[in-house]
Amino acid sequence: xxxxxxxxxxxxxxxxxxxxxxxxxxxxxxxxxxxxxxxxxxxxxxxxxxxxxxxxxxxxxxxxxxxxxxxxxxxxxxxxxxxxxxxxxxxxxxxxxxxxxxxxxxxxxxxxxxxxxxxxxxxxxxxxxxxxxxxxxxx
Ligand code: ZN
Numbered sequence: 001x002x003x004x005x006x007x008x009x010x011x012x013x014x015x016x017x018x019x020x021x022x023x024x025x026x027x028x029x030x031x032x033x034x035x036x037x038x039x040x041x042x043x044x045x046x047x048x049x050x051x052x053x054x055x056x057x058x059x060x061x062x063x064x065x066x067x068x069x070x071x072x073x074x075x076x077x078x079x080x081x082x083x084x085x086x087x088x089x090x091x092x093x094x095x096x097x098x099x100x101x102x103x104x105x106x107x108x109x110x111x112x113x114x115x116x117x118x119x120x121x122x123x124x125x126x127x128x129x130x131x132x133x134x135x136x137x138x139x
Pocket of ligand 1: 081086088089092
């Protein structure tokens with residue numbers, strides 16, 4: 001069995017955004033030389049997510065509105081977490097509901113998706129350096 005590890009680095013100039021990282025993950029699969037296996041992709045921060053869904057701008061707007069309804073950024077006094085002096089209590093909750101990681105099958109050296117599936121990095125507390133881990137196992 002072979003393994004391959006890679007980090008992606010983000011420095012997103014907004015507090016909340018979604019980035020399609022499908023090509024970055026496929027590039028890592030190609031670099032790994034693994035033809036049959038699994039790719040784990042996870043956010044390395046507790047205020048960011050990795051998730052799979054459609055690359056459709058209306059849907060992404062719906063996510064942002066829905067998340068802001070569930071966990072509005074302001075007033076920051078809404079969150080006990082922010083008593084620590086942080087202002088990202090909402091971002092921890094948004095990360096929880098959008099998930100930490102995805103696992104995708106690799107078949108014939110390619111990500112083996114269902115229809116319209118794409119991989120996204122979800123940022124909920126941006127304006128700083130964040131990382132995503134890609135770990136690939138197989139042969
Ligand atoms: Zn925090």
